[in-house]
Amino acid sequence: MEFALNQLPSLLNMLWWPFCRVMAMFSAAPIIGENMVPLRVRVLLSLAFAVVLMPGVSVPAAIEPLSMYGLLATVEQVLIGFGIGLAFHLTLAILMVLGFVTSSQMGLSMAIMNDPMSGMSSDVVSAMLYILCIFVFFSIDGHLVLAGVVGASFHAWPVGAGMQLPTLQTIAYNVAWVFSAALLLALPVIFSAMVVQLGFGFLNRVAPALNLFALGFSVVTVFGLYMLGNIVRSVPEHYIRMTHQVLEMLRQGMR
Numbered sequence: 001m002e003f004a005l006n007q008l009p010s011l012l013n014m015l016w017w018p019f020c021r022v023m024a025m026f027s028a029a030p031i032i033g034e035n036m037v038p039l040r041v042r043v044l045l046s047l048a049f050a051v052v053l054m055p056g057v058s059v060p061a062a063i064e065p066l067s068m069y070g071l072l073a074t075v076e077q078v079l080i081g082f083g084i085g086l087a088f089h090l091t092l093a094i095l096m097v098l099g100f101v102t103s104s105q106m107g108l109s110m111a112i113m114n115d116p117m118s119g120m121s122s123d124v125v126s127a128m129l130y131i132l133c134i135f136v137f138f139s140i141d142g143h144l145v146l147a148g149v150v151g152a153s154f155h156a157w158p159v160g161a162g163m164q165l166p167t168l169q170t171i172a173y174n175v176a177w178v179f180s181a182a183l184l185l186a187l188p189v190i191f192s193a194m195v196v197q198l199g200f201g202f203l204n205r206v207a208p209a210l211n212l213f214a215l216g217f218s219v220v221t222v223f224g225l226y227m228l229g230n231i232v233r234s235v236p237e238h239y240i241r242m243t244h245q246v247l248e249m250l251r252q253g254m255r
Helices: 004-029 040-058 068-104 123-140 142-156 164-204 212-254
Strands: 114-117 120-123
Touching: 004 040, 004 068, 004 142, 040 142, 068 120, 068 123, 068 142, 068 164, 068 212, 120 123, 123 142, 123 212, 142 212, 164 212
Parallel strands: none
Antiparallel strands: 114 120
C-alpha cells in the first residue's frame, strides 16, 4: 500500500500531460467540441483516453507540474491539442460557410433558426449540411482518426520538446482555405442564381406589367433547391477529400 502511494505522484504526472492535450483537442474538434456534447462528457472522454495513452507517453523527469517549466509545458500541450482539433474543424467550417452562401443566394438566409449544436442562430441549409457531416464523420470513423492523430502527435511532438513554428503557420494559413474552398463549392449555385436573375431582368424589359419581384423570388428559390439537391450528393465526397488533405498537412508537420 505504501509503495502504491509513493508511485501515485509519478502516475498523476504521466496522466496530466496527455489529459491536457486530449482535452484541448476535444474542445476544438468538430462535433465532439460542440455545445451539444456536455463538458462533463468531454472531460470523462479525455480522462479515459489519457489513461490509454499513458504507456506510450514519455515524460521527462525534470518537468514538475507545479513549476514554471511545468506551466509552460501545460500551455504547450493545450496549443498542440487545440491545433489538431482546429485543423479537423476547418473541414466542417467549409461546409457551414457553403450552407450560408447557398442560402443567401436562394433567398433562404432569412429563415434563421436556433442551432442547439453550436448555441447560435444559423440558417436552415447550414444546419442540414451540419447534420449530414455528422453522419459522414462517424461513418468514416472520424473519431478513431482523431484518436490516432493525437497518439501519433506524442511521438512527433513529445512533452516539453515544443511545436515547430512552421506547423502552426500552416494551420493558420489554412483558415483562408476555408473561404476559398467554400466559394468553389458554392460557385454552381451562385452562377445559376445569377443567370436566373439576369433572365428575369430581361423579361422585365419585355413585359413590365408582370410582378417579377414576387415571381422571381419564388423561381430563384425553387431553382436553388434543385441546385442544392445536386450539391448535397457530392458533399460527402468533398468532405472526405478535404479530411485527407488535413491529414496530409498534419503528417507533413509531424515529420
